[in-house]
Amino acid sequence: MSEETVKLLLSMDEACRVLSLKKxxxxxxxxxxxxxxxxxxxxxxxxxxxxxxFIKENMIHG
Known part of the structure; x- marks a missing residue:
């Protein structure tokens, strides 16, 4: 099993990178x-x- 498959939860820093947000x-x-x-x-x-x-729900379609 790969490390990505095992990792179920993201840290605060990882979530910030995914969402491109400041902590x-x-x-x-x-x-x-x-x-x-x-x-x-x-x-x-x-x-x-x-x-x-969260990303999908916050998409704005023009």
Missing amino acids: STLYQMVMRRQIPVCKIGRLNRFRMEDLQV
Whole structure:
């Protein structure tokens, strides 16, 4: 099994790279419950599927 297959949750830094956001912006979105997050102790973790849904739901079609 590849490392990518095993990795189910993304760190804050990885989610920031996927969404092209600053860490402070992502923290604010988490606090406002604008994006799903998995809390593991004090750590925030993100599922790639949730990030993809978030991107899809926020697309603006002209």
